[in-house]
Amino acid sequence: MTKQRGQAVTDKIIDTAGRLFYKQGFNATGINQVIEEADIAKASLYKHFESKNDLMVAYLQGLHQSWYNRLETDIEKISDPKEKLLALFDHHDARQQFRDFGGCPFIKANNEAGAADPRILTEVQEAKEHAKSYIKTLVANSGHRQVLSDDELAETIFLMIEGGVTTASVFKQSADLQTAKKLIQKLI
Amino acid sequence: MTKQRGQAVTDKIIDTAGRLFYKQGFNATGINQVIEEADIAKASLYKHFESKNDLMVAYLQGLHQSWYNRLETDIEKISDPKEKLLALFDHHDARQQFRDFGGCPFIKANNEAGAADPRILTEVQEAKEHAKSYIKTLVANSGHRQVLSDDELAETIFLMIEGGVTTASVFKQSADLQTAKKLIQKLI
DNA sequence: CATTAAATAGACAAATCTGTCTATTTATAA
DNA sequence: TTATAAATAGACAGATTTGTCTATTTAATG
Secondary structure, three states: OOHHHHHHHHHHHHHHHHHHHHHHOOOOOOHHHHHHHHOOOHHHHHHHOOOHHHHHHHHHHHHHHHHHHHHHHHHHOOOOHHHHHHHHHHHHHHHHHHOOOOOOHHHHHHHHHHOOOHHHHHHHHHHHHHHHHHHHHHHHOOOOOOOOOHHHHHHHHHHHHHHHHHHHHHHOOOHHHHHHHHHHHHHO | OOHHHHHHHHHHHHHHHHHHHHHHOOOOOOHHHHHHHHOOOHHHHHHHOOOHHHHHHHHHHHHHHHHHHHHHHHHHOOOOHHHHHHHHHHHHHHHHHHOOOOOOHHHHHHHHHOOOOHHHHHHHHHHHHHHHHHHHHHHHOOOOOOOOOHHHHHHHHHHHHHHHHHHHHHHOOOHHHHHHHHHHHHHO
16 A cells, blocks of 8 residues: 555655644744655655645644544543542643643634634534533533532533633743632532 | 824824734735735835834824723623623623624734834733732622632633634634633632 | 825835756665 | 565745835924
């Protein structure tokens, strides 16, 4: 199969582009930098992707998949259903530390390119919808105190994570995410 | 005084640049578009601002001021101290509607240019710190039920607003901000 | 009226951008 | 070995970018 080479090149492009898009931003990252750091030819990039926008879309689709897999794998390790809810905050805290507090990559992509390309907005919406529904499932199985209803608690957790990650990107620290964790602890 | 003309030109530049920076993004907005839509000469722009980055910083400083003035004016209209807390959500909801759900302009600027220019990060941090401390003051004077401590409630409100505004920019609706309002209502 | 500061129009440089294209080399598979 | 597909290097076009500079006009002030 010749697919092997093609796949390797495709992955190198998406990985490099994604890393640069996140760190520098979409518009501040040139195709020439991508091909240089990915160590591939320009013609190869345009054989695999029609345009820079297409590359962004492919990056977000791959990110949606890898993001969710990592999250699910991380939460599955916890057995106690209430602890799973709290682990969501630790997971996002750890991810932000790993990402040097650059914020949520979906939100970042949407802020810069979501208005210009509808496929980007759609991909971000799907990822956030996915996050919401996963939290809902965890809440439904958590046996929490019902201070809030299932839907209310799920929405609260979702909003505090979004707010916490965003705030982490401003102050470059995870204090707010940890405060949010403590607050949820009081409500479950 | 010849300041009058200068001030008018400066304001036209900042207003136009700010509008375009918010709608299209910083890197997607060219100086040439700014001078054309502001209807001023390029030499005038570079007489008032050393660089495009400087223009961005000036825009954020002005925004910090006008944002806070508008917020304070809006909240002062409410007399009941608990209602003031809830009015925060309505204020941000109305602002997002006015802005066509483009998200928080400070977060947007920070996401795109905060890593490249430390003055931008600093300005955004100051604005968010300002928001936090204003919420704290309102909470301290609210006479809430103390289900959460003052600091905890203030942090919760702050995070839910950040999360709610961010989410509004994804789903292009204010449902999450209104849900957040109802949740806070239960806690005060 | 005369002086001075401010704003204008627009050419220009130098770099960078995306995307296309050609010619060549590499690697795989039959 | 031979045929085929994939990847390479890099020139190139055409548009756009920020920022500088010159020459001219406008407007306010003494």
